[in-house]
Amino acid sequence: MSKKPAKTKRPAPKPAPSALLGLGLDNTDGHKRVTQSEQFAIVGGSEETHGRMTETAIKTFEELKHRGKHLSQVCRDELAEIIHKSTPR
Secondary structure: OOOOOOOOOOOOOOOOOEEEEEEEOOOOOOOOOEEOOOOEEEEEHHHHHHHHHHHHHHHHHHHHHHHOOOOOOOOOOOOOHHHHHHHHH
């Protein structure tokens, strides 16, 4: 009598590396602004633009966490909706 080998559970695959990049082009004061995290990078822009992009990115990742999702797990349409919702008015 032969026994089948026991099936081992495979660990869940890790999400593919992904990140957001914000690029501001309205800088006229000569400052070089860069804000980075593991999940996003914001480069350039005026002080106001850079701040808005940074706030949007932070709120976007808070919303993803609230939904229990990683950036690589959302489609473009869902991400666009989250970013729109997260943008300061």
